[in-house]
Amino acid sequence: MQKLIETIVKALVDHPDKVRVTAEDRDHQIAYQLSVHENDIGKVIGKQGRVAKAIRTVVYAAGTQSPKRILLEIND
Structure with missing residues (x-):
């Protein structure tokens, strides 16, 4: 899952x-902490959080086979 997040x-x-x-x-969950360069935070979050929501959707869909809940947290 980490490789998927990094690739995206x-x-x-x-x-x-x-x-x-x-x-x-x-x-009951696996939390992935995402850290990027301070100038790239806006690109990862996107306007009104749309890019972050899209990334989370892909990650959550890929994690449906896991018995634990998947969380993606974006650190600033």
Whole structure:
């Protein structure tokens, strides 16, 4: 799942080398923390959060086979 998130986000940003995805396993969920360069935050979030919502939709759809709930958190 981390590779999927990295692949999607690296295509969107100006600084793909600064994209970092870490996973945190919680009780009934897996939380992925996405960190990008400070100048690329707007590109990842998009107007009114549309790009972030689209990324989350793809990630959640890919995680439907997982017994745990998938969360994607974007850090600024």
